[in-house]
Amino acid sequence: MVVTDWDGYRDTVREGVDGFRIPCWIPPAPLGEHYALRHQAGSDNYDMYCGFTCQHVAVDLPLLAQRLADLVGNPALRQQMGEQGRQRARGTYDWAIVFRQYQSLWTELAAMRANAAVDPANAAALAPRRAPSRMDPFRAFGSYPSHTLGPETRVVRAAAGIDWVTLRAHPLFSYADLALPTVEVAQALINALSTEDTMTLQQLA
Numbered sequence: 001m002v003v004t005d006w007d008g009y010r011d012t013v014r015e016g017v018d019g020f021r022i023p024c025w026i027p028p029a030p031l032g033e034h035y036a037l038r039h040q041a042g043s044d045n046y047d048m049y050c051g052f053t054c055q056h057v058a059v060d061l062p063l064l065a066q067r068l069a070d071l072v073g074n075p076a077l078r079q080q081m082g083e084q085g086r087q088r089a090r091g092t093y094d095w096a097i098v099f100r101q102y103q104s105l106w107t108e109l110a111a112m113r114a115n116a117a118v119d120p121a122n123a124a125a126l127a128p129r130r131a132p133s134r135m136d137p138f139r140a141f142g143s144y145p146s147h148t149l150g151p152e153t154r155v156v157r158a159a160a161g162i163d164w165v166t167l168r169a170h171p172l173f174s175y176a177d178l179a180l181p182t183v184e185v186a187q188a189l190i191n192a193l194s195t196e197d198t199m200t201l202q203q204l205a
Contacts, residue, residue: 001085002067004059007144012093018085020067023146025058025153029139032056038178040134048175053137055179057145061158151202157193164190 001019003009013019032053039049071078091097142148164186167173173180181189192204 001081002064002071004057005146007141014084014088018081018088020070021146022064022067023060025147025149026053026141026145027056027138027149029136029142032136032138035179036134036136049134049137051175052179053141055173055176056138058149149201151200151205153201154198155193155201155204156198157190 001013003013003019003021004024005015005021006024009021013021015021035044035049035052038044039046044052071081138148147153164183168180168183180186189204193199196203
């Protein structure tokens, strides 16, 4: 398997054992608060909230290409990783094993509820709470990616001849206007990166 180094995948795919995890980045909070407010106000549903957030996730494309090439060119590696994955699926994620873990969880939760009746501290912790306001997605998902973008994060232009107008017209971006820069801003970024091999985000800003 080749997956992003993202929450969930990170817990299930072991790097170099049964697959490869490709590093990824998102911006820091509070840069996504406007998405949270639109979701809270009902302007956007949850799919849109997540979709806009996804437009800000960056993946290490050169490493992704290298890992795919490694697997395409090495049948023995594919066989080895596939077998490791099968063993892990049977030994960790088989339903009989997962069900026993659920049973253990139910027992633990039942004990917590029983203790709450006699322990005021537990009772306060387990009391029903008002649903929180919608969170900035970069805060809510802040632990999911490999890295968070910062002033010293270095960026490079992906390829020469980028036509932002054509990219904006791609069906994948048809709903994402809110999350995308204007043509003028995008072109300014592309032009700045055209003069340097690599820049920090602070320099680019």
